[in-house]
Amino acid sequence: MQGKRILLVIGGGIAAYKSLLLIRLLRAAGAAVTPVLTRAGAEFVTPLSVSALAGEKVYTDLFDLTDEAEMGHIQLSRVADLIVVAPATADLLAKMAQGRADDLASTLLLATDTAVLAAPAMNVRMWSHAATQRNLAQLRLDGVQFVGPDEGEMACGEFGPGRLAEPEAIFAAISRLLDAGPLTGRHILVTSGPTHEPIDPVRYIANRSSGAQGTAIAAALRDLGAAVTFVTGPALVPAPEGVRVVRVETAREMLAAVEAALPADAAVMAAAVADWRVANASGSKMKKDGTGKAPALEFSENPDILASISKGDTRPALVVGFAAETDQVEAHAAAKRLRKGCDWIVANDVSPSTGIMGGAENAVVLISDAGSEAWPRMSKDAVARRLAERIAAALSS
Numbered sequence: 001m002q003g004k005r006i007l008l009v010i011g012g013g014i015a016a017y018k019s020l021l022l023i024r025l026l027r028a029a030g031a032a033v034t035p036v037l038t039r040a041g042a043e044f045v046t047p048l049s050v051s052a053l054a055g056e057k058v059y060t061d062l063f064d065l066t067d068e069a070e071m072g073h074i075q076l077s078r079v080a081d082l083i084v085v086a087p088a089t090a091d092l093l094a095k096m097a098q099g100r101a102d103d104l105a106s107t108l109l110l111a112t113d114t115a116v117l118a119a120p121a122m123n124v125r126m127w128s129h130a131a132t133q134r135n136l137a138q139l140r141l142d143g144v145q146f147v148g149p150d151e152g153e154m155a156c157g158e159f160g161p162g163r164l165a166e167p168e169a170i171f172a173a174i175s176r177l178l179d180a181g182p183l184t185g186r187h188i189l190v191t192s193g194p195t196h197e198p199i200d201p202v203r204y205i206a207n208r209s210s211g212a213q214g215t216a217i218a219a220a221l222r223d224l225g226a227a228v229t230f231v232t233g234p235a236l237v238p239a240p241e242g243v244r245v246v247r248v249e250t251a252r253e254m255l256a257a258v259e260a261a262l263p264a265d266a267a268v269m270a271a272a273v274a275d276w277r278v279a280n281a282s283g284s285k286m287k288k289d290g291t292g293k294a295p296a297l298e299f300s301e302n303p304d305i306l307a308s309i310s311k312g313d314t315r316p317a318l319v320v321g322f323a324a325e326t327d328q329v330e331a332h333a334a335a336k337r338l339r340k341g342c343d344w345i346v347a348n349d350v351s352p353s354t355g356i357m358g359g360a361e362n363a364v365v366l367i368s369d370a371g372s373e374a375w376p377r378m379s380k381d382a383v384a385r386r387l388a389e390r391i392a393a394a395l396s397s
């Protein structure tokens with residue numbers, strides 16, 4: 001980040017204030033920021049606050065002759081190491097997708113030969129509208145990278161995807177694009193989410209895993225530069241950007257996807273894989289037969305993906321398993337590490353009283369050859385970052 005220059009295009013939206021925080025983060029990390037404020041953006045944050053925080057002139061209008069004399073708009077679009085659009089409104093994304101150039105921001109985006117990162121922010125219906133989704137698909141094909149949007153309550157009172165990513169997340173995406181991290185050149189496999197084991201074509205057996213911890217780990221490894229293959233069951237949280245996503249439903253599909261993704265330098269198996277599948281699953285929807293007799297499900301054991309990878313021929317140098325326990329967490333997890341043959345086990349207590357399963361926080365114990373280490377309760381994102389750093393250290397030693 002040190003010595004890099006970011007051209008930051010601030011579009012018009014309630015979330016524009018977050019771009020001020022982003023400027024502070026970038027400058028604190030040693031980057032220079034050239035701010036460009038769209039006319040709509042200037043309705044939400046003032047040119048004065050933007051330029052004061054950036055410590056530089058803010059560019060606002062295409063036809064400012066003084067600006068053109070000092071630095072033409074073509075040149076302005078080329079001096080940066082990265083162009084960041086935050087917030088990227090539906091209108092700005094539409095202009096970018098169509099290649100329109102009717103103001104300074106859109107002209108710069110059309111004239112540039114620099115990588116572009118966009119952080120969308122808009123009302124949830126505008127985000128899910130077919131036109132916006134078409135524009136996004138086009139922009140991805142054009143090589144534009146995205147961070148967010150987040151899901152949650154919006155300023156307009158509605159709920160869903162469309163919130164601008166937090167400044168820290170945009171900052172992390174920027175540093176990922178600019179910096180080579182300690183895991184650059186490494187391939188890491190991450191499994192996440194629950195599995196669904198069919199009973200019949202419409203019913204299945206599942207578990208309460210949201211996929212939040214596995215998703216955070218994939219994102220943290222990506223942020224350190226790793227090429228991540230993310231094999232996920234049907235999770236509640238969306239898969240991270242910037243990783244290769246392989247979607248599966250059953251444990252057997254997950255095993256096949258994991259084997260296909262090898263070789264890898266490390267594997268982090270955070271998925272909550274069903275131990276059993278229904279052996280007598282029906283090919284057609286099961287019906288009540290009027291006798292009051294309930295059908296009997298028979299089970300057979302699923303393959304243990306972690307054990308099979310740990311003991312396989314193409315074993316990654318570092319294999320990390322998870323252990324979700326409700327009692328004697330450490331003892332059960334330590335036994336599991338030996339039984340499954342993995343290097344580390346990340347153990348956590350998923351008793352309902354902890355609120356960990358499906359929640360935003362986690363309290364884990366990392367168990368390795370060296371013994372066990374209890375980490376304080378922290379956000380799943382923080383657990384993920386700490387684990388990613390440990391993995392980077394282990395792979396480089």
Ligand code: C5P
Nearest residue numbers: 269270271273303304305306321322323
């Ligand atoms: O035995 P248990 O399910 O508690 O072990 C948890 C660990 O084993 C997790 O890392 C999980 O991803 C993995 N696992 C697996 N295949 C299974 C069951 C669990 O890979 N069939």
